[in-house]
Amino acid sequence: MNKNEIIEKLTPIFREVLEMSDLVLADELSANDVDNWTSLTHMLIMTKIEETFGITFKLKELKKLQNVGDMITVLEEKTK
Amino acid sequence: MTFTSFEFLLFFPAVVLLYNIIPQKWRLFYLLAASYVFYAFLQPVYLILLAAVTATTYGFTRWMENVDDDDKKHKIMIWGIVVILLPLFFFKYFNFVDESITSLFQSMGIGITMPTIRWMLPLGISYYTFMAIGYLVDVYNEDVEVEHNVCAVGLFLSFFPIVLSGPIERAGNMFPQIKAMERSKPIDLTSGAKLMLWGYFMKLCVADRLGIYIDAVYSNVAQHNGTSLALAALLFPIQEYGDLGGYSLLAIGAARCFGFKIVPNFNRPFFSTSMSNFWRRWHMSLIKWLTDYIYTPISYALRSKKMWGIVIALLVTFLVSGIWHGAALTVICWGLMQGVLLSIETVFQNKRNNFEEKFKLKKNGLYIFVCCVVVYIIFAFTEIYGMSSSFAEANLIVKKIFTEPGALFIDKTTLSVAVLMTVILFFKDLRDEFFPNKLRCFESKSIVVRFGSYLLICFLILLLGVLNAGQFIYFQF
Structure with a gap:
């Protein structure tokens, strides 16, 4: 799956969980930039990504994700 | 000797002064020795425990390093955590569990008295135990490299400013600084x-x-x-x-x-x-x-x-x-x-x-x-x-x-x-x-x-x- 396809699938997940209908995903976007992106919503996002992409994250991988860009890179790897 | 004692007002400037005089290659051993002396002023006998936790942490991290299989590594980490936690449980929680069991038996009408331990709690044990566990988990997660110098691990766990009450430090922050140890800057x-x-x-x-x-x-x-x-x-x-x-x-x-x-x-x-x-x-x-x-x-x-x-x-x-x-x-x-x-x-x-x-x-x-x-x-x-x-x-x-x-x-x-x-x-x-x-x-x-x-x-x-x-x-x- 390429980057654009991944962003297309990620955007509705982020918008739904963070309750922000106009959210635009960018590589640098992180939890520090969005008020509603808390530990709870982070786990909800991860669970939805796992369901949508049919993958599972290891805790080691999750801990290394610093922003949306990192997440897309991991998803590109996992959906090859 | 605590931070608010008169001895500390003599000990601390002397340690800082000598740290800046001696050659860099000796600073690790010197600060480790100073930290052990500081601890010995308070509870000399528990230095053995501090050294034992250091040796255990060092041993388990080196063991993990030599294993490739992730599941086996995980098992080593769990065993390491259990062994490191044993003294903490023994000194801090044994009597609590023991008294709880005794009162439970008594409430059931069974008159059993469990043996109790009346030893002093080793100072800083909760802090250096958590630091050791953190290091072990960080090694497993590949967040930090395994430290090969046992003295560096010793200083990480016993560094006298933080050994008694924290802050609870992390291997990722401490080991690079332990390796550097340059002369103190005026700032x-x-x-x-x-x-x-x-x-x-x-x-x-x-x-x-x-x-x-x-x-x-x-x-x-x-x-x-x-x-x-x-x-x-x-x-x-x-x-x-x-x-x-x-x-x-x-x-x-x-x-x-x-x-x-x-x-x-x-x-x-x-x-x-x-x-x-x-x-x-x-x-x-x-x-x-x-x-x-x-x-x-x-x-x-x-x-x-x-x-x-x-x-x-x-x-x-x-x-x-x-x-x-x-x-x-x-x-x-x-x-x-x-x-x-x-x-x-x-x-x-x-x-x-x-x-x-x-x-x-x-x-x-x-x-x-x-x-x-x-x-x-x-x-x-x-x-x-x-x-x-x-x-x-x-x-x-x-x-x-x-x-x-x-x-x-x-x-x-x-x-x-x-x-x-x-x-x-x-x-x-x-x-x-x-x-x-x-x-x-x-x-x-x-x-x-x-x-x-x-x-x-x-x-x-x-x-x-x-x-x-x-x-x-x-x-x-």
Whole structure:
């Protein structure tokens, strides 16, 4: 799956969980930039990504994700 | 020898001086030896335990390094954690479990008495145990490289500024600094000394002054009315902040004099507008540790349970925090209270954010003030359970606060000095929180203001500080 396809699938997940209908995903976007992106919503996002992409994250991988860009890179790897 | 003892005032400058004279290759052994000497002044026999935990940590990390299979590595890590936790359990929790089992048997009519241990708790054991476990897990997670020099691991776990009461450091921050260990720069020495000066002020002038009043009231709960107990309960969080916050600054400042940058432990906690915000500002190194090694793995494992997974993770995390703070049911209850409060906040977080957004409250001064007061009162209330020796005592305090108002017990000299010192601390924190670049004293460009403020604080410590109060509250953990 390429980057654009991944962003297309990620955007509705982020918008739904963070309750922000106009959210635009960018590589640098992180939890520090969005008020509603808390530990709870982070786990909800991860669970939805796992369901949508049919993958599972290891805790080691999750801990290394610093922003949306990192997440897309991991998803590109996992959906090859 | 503690930070507030006369011996330390001789020991510390001498150690810093010699550290800067000797060649770099000797600094690791030298600081390790100084740290062991410092510990030996307090509890020489428990140096064996500190060395044993160091050897165990070193052995397990080296073992993990030589294994490729992830499952096997995981097993080694778990066994390492169990072995490292054994002394902590033995010294800190054995009697608690033992007495609980005995009273359970007695309530069932079975008269069995279990053997008890009457040994002194090794100082700093909760801190260096957590640091060792953190290092082990970080190695497993490949967050840090395995350290091959056993002396470096020894210094990491015994570094004298932080060994007794933290901050709880991490291998990723400490090992690069242990490897570097250059001569102290002038900025390190001046910054370190300033932090220590403020730390002494917080401990001796704020915490120990307030402690005189609080101890007088809490040591005789039955004799005091609800008004006095309420005041003591409201002052107790400030005493704790002065005590551990002051200790932390002493530790961070002392380490800074050797060029070490230690993680902060407090960030003006009484300007918190929510409990979750409070726990990001209070005893930060412990909360960061609990978040990384307890909360995150549990919330990850339970992620399919969504909201409930987070709630369970929060409850377990703060239950562990309670257990870490003390082997008593009241303290465990205190931990659970924090977990419940944070769970409630988490569940309503989005609604609160939307509410604040809708009414533009995020920068509303009155709203921020009310939130800070509410958070403070909630924390002060939970602390009644955190500091009481039994539920009966805690419940009596709460009952009296709500049902027995009366004339306030006042020790005028103590209270007026304590309040004045607290006001100075409050305004310093207020400035740092809202006007970080205004009205600088220790950092002023004017040499007169700078030295005037050093002298004023020294003068306050010598004149109004409690110089014979003894230990820090957090040594017991």
